[in-house]
Amino acid sequence: MVSVTTPDGFNLDDSGKRVVVDPICRIEGHLRIEVNLDENNIIRNAVSSGTMWRGLEVILQGRDPRDAWAFTERICGVCTGVHALQSVRAVEDALGIEIPTNANHIRNLMMLAQHIHDHVVHFYHLHALDWVDVVSALSADPKATSELQQSISPWPKSSPGYFSDVQNRLKKFVESGQLGIFANAYWGSPAYKLPPEANLMATTHYLEALDFQKEIVKIHTIFGGRNPHPNWVVGGMPCSINIEDAGAVGAVNMAWLNIVSDLIDQTIDFVDQVYVPDLKAIASFYKDWNYGGGLSSKNVLSYGEFPAYANNHTNASLMMPAGAILNGDLSTVHDVDVRDPEQVQEFVVHSWYEYPDEAVGLHPWDGITDPRYGLGPNAKGTRTNIEQLDEGGKYSWLKAPRWRGNAMEVGPLSRYLIAYARGKEDIKEQVDRTLAEMDLPLEALFSTLGRTAARGLESSWQAHKMREVYDEMMANIKRGDVATANMEKFDPSTWETDVKGVGFGEAPRGALGHWVHIKDTKIENYQCVVPTTWNASPRDPAGNIGAYEASLLDTPMVNADQPLEILRTVHSFDPCLACSTHVISHEGEELTTIKIR
Amino acid sequence: MKTIDSIPADGNPDAYETLILGIGNVLWADEGFGIRAVGTLNERYEFPDNVRVMDGGTQGIFLLPWVRAAKALLIFDAVDFNLEPGTLKLIEGDDVPRFMGVKKMSMHQAGFQEVLSTAELSGDLPGRIALIGVQPELLDDYGGSLRDSVRQQVEPAVQMAVNVLTAWGIDVAETSDNAALVGPSALDIDKYEQGRPDFGGTTP
Numbered sequence: 001m002v003s004v005t006t007p008d009g010f011n012l013d014d015s016g017k018r019v020v021v022d023p024i025c026r027i028e029g030h031l032r033i034e035v036n037l038d039e040n041n042i043i044r045n046a047v048s049s050g051t052m053w054r055g056l057e058v059i060l061q062g063r064d065p066r067d068a069w070a071f072t073e074r075i076c077g078v079c080t081g082v083h084a085l086q087s088v089r090a091v092e093d094a095l096g097i098e099i100p101t102n103a104n105h106i107r108n109l110m111m112l113a114q115h116i117h118d119h120v121v122h123f124y125h126l127h128a129l130d131w132v133d134v135v136s137a138l139s140a141d142p143k144a145t146s147e148l149q150q151s152i153s154p155w156p157k158s159s160p161g162y163f164s165d166v167q168n169r170l171k172k173f174v175e176s177g178q179l180g181i182f183a184n185a186y187w188g189s190p191a192y193k194l195p196p197e198a199n200l201m202a203t204t205h206y207l208e209a210l211d212f213q214k215e216i217v218k219i220h221t222i223f224g225g226r227n228p229h230p231n232w233v234v235g236g237m238p239c240s241i242n243i244e245d246a247g248a249v250g251a252v253n254m255a256w257l258n259i260v261s262d263l264i265d266q267t268i269d270f271v272d273q274v275y276v277p278d279l280k281a282i283a284s285f286y287k288d289w290n291y292g293g294g295l296s297s298k299n300v301l302s303y304g305e306f307p308a309y310a311n312n313h314t315n316a317s318l319m320m321p322a323g324a325i326l327n328g329d330l331s332t333v334h335d336v337d338v339r340d341p342e343q344v345q346e347f348v349v350h351s352w353y354e355y356p357d358e359a360v361g362l363h364p365w366d367g368i369t370d371p372r373y374g375l376g377p378n379a380k381g382t383r384t385n386i387e388q389l390d391e392g393g394k395y396s397w398l399k400a401p402r403w404r405g406n407a408m409e410v411g412p413l414s415r416y417l418i419a420y421a422r423g424k425e426d427i428k429e430q431v432d433r434t435l436a437e438m439d440l441p442l443e444a445l446f447s448t449l450g451r452t453a454a455r456g457l458e459s460s461w462q463a464h465k466m467r468e469v470y471d472e473m474m475a476n477i478k479r480g481d482v483a484t485a486n487m488e489k490f491d492p493s494t495w496e497t498d499v500k501g502v503g504f505g506e507a508p509r510g511a512l513g514h515w516v517h518i519k520d521t522k523i524e525n526y527q528c529v530v531p532t533t534w535n536a537s538p539r540d541p542a543g544n545i546g547a548y549e550a551s552l553l554d555t556p557m558v559n560a561d562q563p564l565e566i567l568r569t570v571h572s573f574d575p576c577l578a579c580s581t582h583v584i585s586h587e588g589e590e591l592t593t594i595k596i597r
Numbered sequence: 598m599k600t601i602d603s604i605p606a607d608g609n610p611d612a613y614e615t616l617i618l619g620i621g622n623v624l625w626a627d628e629g630f631g632i633r634a635v636g637t638l639n640e641r642y643e644f645p646d647n648v649r650v651m652d653g654g655t656q657g658i659f660l661l662p663w664v665r666a667a668k669a670l671l672i673f674d675a676v677d678f679n680l681e682p683g684t685l686k687l688i689e690g691d692d693v694p695r696f697m698g699v700k701k702m703s704m705h706q707a708g709f710q711e712v713l714s715t716a717e718l719s720g721d722l723p724g725r726i727a728l729i730g731v732q733p734e735l736l737d738d739y740g741g742s743l744r745d746s747v748r749q750q751v752e753p754a755v756q757m758a759v760n761v762l763t764a765w766g767i768d769v770a771e772t773s774d775n776a777a778l779v780g781p782s783a784l785d786i787d788k789y790e791q792g793r794p795d796f797g798g799t800t801p
Contacts, residue, residue: 059624059740061794067783074624074654074784117659125658125715173718210719214610214662228656229780 008298008407008544010553013044018388021563022051031536031575033566034389035552041560046545046552047391048536050398058369060526065091065518066490068526069232072514075528081114081220083528084232086503086514091234094501094518100483103236104310105473106223109260110230111306111505112466113219116267118508119412119459120216120275122574124209127452130568131282132194132202135187138171140200148197153277157208166204186562193285202282205274212270219263222256236485241477257474264470268463271456279456280438283449287440292448292569294551299406300325300414301534303336303513305506306465313504315422319465320506323418324403330421336403338504338513341366344529346399350391350538353399359541361402364515364527365500396538400546401529409547410510410534411573413445413454430457448551451572492521507531509574535573548573613649615767616667616723617758618660620653620674620709623784626741627733631673632779633743633786634729634754638673639779641755643772644762652779661712665721669765671758672697674709675747676730683746684732687757693728727761729754742790 003013014036022032036045059071069087073080085107092099099107142164149158194202217227223239224230231238242251304322307313315321315335323333337343345361348354354372355362362368375383376393389395402408419427434457435442444450489495497520504513510531517525537546548570557565619635621628632652639650649667653660664670676696678686688696697710716722731754734744743751762769778785 058794063792063794064783067781070781070783071624073781074622080654080656121658169718169720207719210661210665210715213659214665217610217659217662228659229652229654231781 004543006545007542008295008550010545010550011044012545012553013038016044017560019557019560019563019566020388021566031570032389033548033552033563033570034391035566037557037560041557043552043555043557043566046549047389047395048538048546048548049389049396050532050536051396056369056526056528060523062522064492064521065094065516065523066234068514068516068523069234072528073229080229081110081224081232082505082507082512083514084230085111086505086512086528087516088232088234089503089505090501090514090516091503091518092501093503094499094516095234095489095495097235097489098311098486099236100486101310101476101481102241102473102484103486104307105469105476106237106239106484108306108469109466109473110220110223112462112469113216113267115508116271116459116462116466117213117216118574119455119462120209120212120271122508123275123279123452123456124206126574127571128202128206128282130564130571131192131286132206133187133189133192133199134170134203135174136192136194136196137199137203138167138174138196140167140196142167142200145197145200145204148281149201152281153273155273155277157204163200163204166207167200170203186564189558189562189564191558191562191564193289194282195285198281198285202278205278208270208274212266215263215266219260222252222260233485235487235490236483239484241482241484243477243482261470264463264466267466268460271459271463276456276460279453280434283453284438286449287438289449290444290447291555291565292551292572293446293450294549294553294569295407295409295547296413296417296450296551297328297443297446299327299403299408300417301336301403301408301410301511302415302418303338303504303506303511305415306469320415321419321422321424323422324408325417325421326404326406330417333418333421338502338515343404344401344513345405346401346529346533347540348394348399349541350394350396351399352394352397361405361540364513364529365502365517365525367515367525367527369527391539396536398533398536398538399529400537400540401534402540402544405540405542405544407537407540407544407546407550408534409551410531411451411455412458412508412510413451414510415506416454416458417445427461430461448569448572455574495521497521510534532573532575536575548575610662610666613647613663613666615644615648615669615671615762615765616663617644617648617650617671617762618653618663618673619651619779620655620660620672622655623742623780623789624739626735626738627675627731627744627747628736629743630675630731630733630747630751630754632784633748634673634751634758636779636786637751638755638758641771642759643770645768648767650779657709658712658715660709661715664712664723665716665719667723669725669767670723670727671761672709672726672728673754673758674728674730675733675736676728678730678732680732682732682734682744683750685750685753685757686730686732687761688728688730690726693726696728696730725765729757729761740793742786742793 002015005011016036016038018036020034030051032049032051034047035043038044069084072083072087143160145163146158146160220230221227240251243254301324302322304318306319307317309317322336324336341363347361349358352373354370376390379390381387500517502515513529515527535547539545551569555565619631621631623629623632694713731747731750734746759769
């Protein structure tokens with residue numbers, strides 16, 4: 001290759017100097033990005049590689065399918081609940097188990113809480129530092145910061161004294177010399193555009209988000225019995241409900257339900273008065289930085305989530321709809337069938353796995369995870385110390401999932417585009433209003449900031465949905481229905497001998513599916529296709545590039561030694577590469593190597 | 598039976614003063630040390646109600662609410678000390694964050710150093726911190742369990758923890774009837790090891 005156009009319409013040119021960023025910091029897991037820059041430091045080729053093996057078959061085959069959720073909870077550091085949910089759904093689907101209404105409501109509350117928690121942590125603790133210069137916050141005027149805060153939100157924590165206190169705390173922390181959480185950023189880079197006051201406001205909210213996090217975990221504790229790693233069960237939820245005074249010990253009682261209600265109110269306040277106003281304030285300084293769109297203006301996919309009615313995962317029930325958009329045609333939203341062998345398929349021609357015929361993709365029910373590690377002929381370095389990958393050969397531990405042969409972007413922006421194109425009123429109104437307030441066209445969404453903004457808008461939508469779901473659940477309980485689990489088919493003797501099932505929905509980062517094949521009451525095959533596999537996917541046999549790769553193209557870098565722009569765009573996807581490696585030096589610093597060739 | 602991990606009435610991290618935290622990933626061989634050690638400690642001993650024994654998995658920054666609420670924090674983890682496999686070490690006080698940052702596999706590593714750093718920034722770093730670390734022998738065996746050199750250190754690590762907690766003035770009582778688990782029963786070490794599929798060797 002020197003210069004090619006991919007089938008999905010991207011121009012790649014690898015003739016310029018190569019920059020390697022490994023690992024990408026402030027993400028879960030281990031990701032390597034390589035790009036080629038032209039003479040103007042504009043990215044003209046991008047390569048995304050997941051650098052650690054993962055294969056669920058090697059841990060799940062032969063095990064009891066009712067236990068699979070506990071294992072899948074451990075494949076990821078943060079999205080434990082979403083894996084557990086898709087796992088129990090897959091087994092319920094295979095065995096024909098219907099869950100009670102309350103179980104559906106509780107699962108929705110657990111998922112909504114997890115999404116919002118994840119979105120807030122991602123924004124403030126992993127992504128904000130790509131836009132916010134913490135060191136600049138030290139020179140902010142607390143009084144002007146207070147005025148800025150009061151001009152954008154009714155949030156009560158806004159006095160000059162409050163910001164002055166935070167600034168002093170921050171000063172002490174930075175002066176202590178151990179930057180810790182604030183290491184691995186490029187303070188003072190001209191790529192940072194916020195004035196010191198906006199930096200101080202956002203950094204203050206970084207700290208407030210920590211307090212918010214402390215509250216919202218209680219929802220998982222109340223319904224899941226523990227945090228971290230709440231409990232799940234095939235057939236419903238493993239908690240009982242008793243709203244009478246003399247309730248059984250350990251049951252979810254009225255006091256706990258009232259706590260949940262208060263937590264929902266706090267969540268709505270924090271998201272609407274802190275998170276969303278911060279996003280708008282930050283975005284207003286980066287309107288010119290409209291890079292990073294990649295696949296979002298072409299191909300997006302969502303499996304849909306939050307079924308309003310138990311056991312109904314069609315668009316008639318899903319509060320966040322499912323669908324696929326191809327070639328940017330928002331007038332046609334295609335229906336998605338995760339059981340159809342022609343739709344979701346995984347390819348391995350550029351992945352460190354082997355198929356009997358690598359020209360074809362395999363549907364997850366027929367998935368094979370047979371590792372074969374080796375570098376392409378043009379790679380530099382050795383097998384254990386790679387200096388440069390060869391994207392013409394195998395170059396990632398991630399498979400390449402495709403929908404009807406197309407590379408797709410997944411995540412909050414994809415969900416929002418599909419909901420918008422499907423004409424979902426609440427989301428359409430929210431998007432149009434926000435764009436009008438910011439004086440931006442719809443096309444502005446197809447960008448790194450669009451992805452980040454969609455996550456924030458979705459958090460607000462989700463917070464208000466929690467209130468609706470809670471109210472419906474309480475009405476159902478008060479009608480006398482306290483069932484939370486259906487254990488009729490829990491006993492394996494009631495199962496058919498050879499069945500397949502799929503659990504599908506949306507994790508915070510995008511479309512997530514678990515496909516299970518159960519034979520003689522044991523797991524015969526188990527495949528997960530996770531959101532980051534869609535987004536961080538390598539190339540496929542047709543030459544289509546993945547969402548990360550596409551999103552980095554045509555972005556100018558201010559300074560090739562400081563890959564701030566790469567971090568920004570990759571972080572906007574909220575990457576999560578499960579079971580991965582971080583390389584840390586003996587001094588405790590993360591060794592992100594940036595090599596330029 | 599003790600109800601470790603069942604929530605207190607308010608479901609509140611603030612209900613606990615002491616956090617005994619096992620971190621790591623049971624799916625990656627010796628990476629599971631922290632979880633296995635905390636599970637054994639919980640099985641063998643009883644603690645006052647304000648002590649939380651927790652399987653923290655690889656939750657990283659998501660453990661922060663619990664760490665911030667704690668006044669005393671005891672961590673079990675597999676740590677790369679650059680020593681013989683199975684070497685057990687007790688690290689205390691200011692040295693802990695430094696050792697949490699030593700080169701090793703798995704994402705919770707960097708995550709946990711950040712957790713301590715963030716707790717400090719928010720003014721909520723526990724006053725007492727200790728780390729009981731073991732040098733792992735093998736990490737990249739997906740679906741595997743503890744190697745013998747590390748497995749043999751689970752019991753000494755638990756004894757070390759009892760000594761630390763006693764020195765901190767916490768009541769530690771032996772029990773023989775504690776059936777509560779810190780994690781789901783499907784991940785119980787016997788069940789986990791016996792159910793492993795036979796793929797003929799370790800993963801790549």
